[in-house]
Amino acid sequence: MARAVVTMPAQAKRGEIVEIKTLAQHPMETGFRRTQTGELIPRDIIRRFTCTYNGVEVYRADLHPAIAANPLISFTTVASESGALTFQWTGDNSYTVTEIAPIRVE
Amino acid sequence: MSLRFLSAALACLVCTSARAGEIPPDQRRSGYELMSRETRAIQDDDTTNPGMLWVLDGEALWNRKAGTADRACAACHGDARTSMKGVAARYPAFDAALGRPVNLEQRINFCRTGRQKAPPLAFESRELLALTAYVARQSRDLPINIAIDARNKPFLDAGSEAFHRRQGQLNLACSQCHDDNWGKRLAGSLIPQAHPTGYPLYRLEWQGLGSLERRLRNCLIGIRAEPHAYGAPEFVDLELYLMWRANGMKVETPAVRP
Numbered sequence: 001m002a003r004a005v006v007t008m009p010a011q012a013k014r015g016e017i018v019e020i021k022t023l024a025q026h027p028m029e030t031g032f033r034r035t036q037t038g039e040l041i042p043r044d045i046i047r048r049f050t051c052t053y054n055g056v057e058v059y060r061a062d063l064h065p066a067i068a069a070n071p072l073i074s075f076t077t078v079a080s081e082s083g084a085l086t087f088q089w090t091g092d093n094s095y096t097v098t099e100i101a102p103i104r105v106e
Numbered sequence: 107m108s109l110r111f112l113s114a115a116l117a118c119l120v121c122t123s124a125r126a127g128e129i130p131p132d133q134r135r136s137g138y139e140l141m142s143r144e145t146r147a148i149q150d151d152d153t154t155n156p157g158m159l160w161v162l163d164g165e166a167l168w169n170r171k172a173g174t175a176d177r178a179c180a181a182c183h184g185d186a187r188t189s190m191k192g193v194a195a196r197y198p199a200f201d202a203a204l205g206r207p208v209n210l211e212q213r214i215n216f217c218r219t220g221r222q223k224a225p226p227l228a229f230e231s232r233e234l235l236a237l238t239a240y241v242a243r244q245s246r247d248l249p250i251n252i253a254i255d256a257r258n259k260p261f262l263d264a265g266s267e268a269f270h271r272r273q274g275q276l277n278l279a280c281s282q283c284h285d286d287n288w289g290k291r292l293a294g295s296l297i298p299q300a301h302p303t304g305y306p307l308y309r310l311e312w313q314g315l316g317s318l319e320r321r322l323r324n325c326l327i328g329i330r331a332e333p334h335a336y337g338a339p340e341f342v343d344l345e346l347y348l349m350w351r352a353n354g355m356k357v358e359t360p361a362v363r364p
Contacts, residue, residue: 003159003162003163005153005162007153021154023151023153023154023156023158024160025159027313027314028313058305068310068313069313069314070156070158070159070313070314072148072154072156074154076141
């Protein structure tokens with residue numbers, strides 16, 4: 001189960017600053033931990049998060065092993081035109097989750 | 107003879123002093139109130155509460171057909187938002203067929219094996235935690251309501267006895283920390299009153315969701331006692347006592363704790 005939840009207003013006024021909260025379901029295994037028998041648990045993390053607004057990148061984050069499981073990323077953008085925001089998380093073990101959220105700008 | 111009397115009197119003294127440490131109802135505090143402002147904010151907002159990821163998974167499982175009966179939970183119980191409202195606040199509840207109380211996880215598994223004809227879900231598996239969290243979420247903000255009658259009284263007493271019994275290599279009883287010394291610090295951490303108001307909950311230390319039994323196993327290992335297996339009757343008795351002790355407090359599932 002790879003799930004991501006995006007919370008943002010469905011509509012906004014032109015020029016308004018909108019807050020976007022994203023929560024991705026991921027264990028963020030650091031790659032430094034060992035099992036009880038001493039074997040290294042391979043790293044399994046999200047490497048990159050991007051948000052594009054009608055094809056234009058508005059936010060990007062690189063994620064690292066020290067980041068907690070189920071990372072919450074919150075940021076803002078300016079509502080400039082109606083359309084859709086595309087959120088993408090990519091990581092180890094060909095992890096890819098894409099979420100699309102429409103926005104109506106008046 | 108006199109020695110035996112003395113030890114009996116001493117045992118009685120220990121027993122009464124332990125009972126005297128019980129928390130008066132107006133002084134009961136959920137672990138929520140002892141948390142930092144930041145951790146409380148994570149719990150309060152469903153869009154930031156990572157426990158909601160399990161609740162959403164649970165909702166999907168609730169509506170998914172399972173087992174040879176090919177029935178989903180929703181086929182019998184309908185919309186969980188109405189049918190499961192307040193259910194978690196009553197658990198562990200007495201099961202007449204089994205003749206003893208069962209917790210919510212066990213009830214879900216009985217439904218799976220009995221009605222859905224599906225294999226039971228493993229304790230602490232992602233699926234069982236998700237379903238439990240989804241069911242318990244429907245009782246959020248409702249008061250815990252454990253009714254004690256003649257049938258489950260012996261199990262409540264057994265749980266109470268376990269709570270007040272010294273055990274493990276450190277020879278500590280649950281009550282010594284959670285009744286007598288709550289609000290003080292054990293190393294860097296605040297000692298809470300041990301009210302199970304938000305289970306299954308997201309513990310930052312676990313980086314995931316876990317059940318009350320996982321938490322109890324942590325505590326037992328902490329006092330160097332041998333932890334019971336998941337689903338053990340001893341655990342369910344203790345859960346019954348803890349939930350009864352928290353009667354009237356609000357359900358917070360899925361809670362967030364440090």
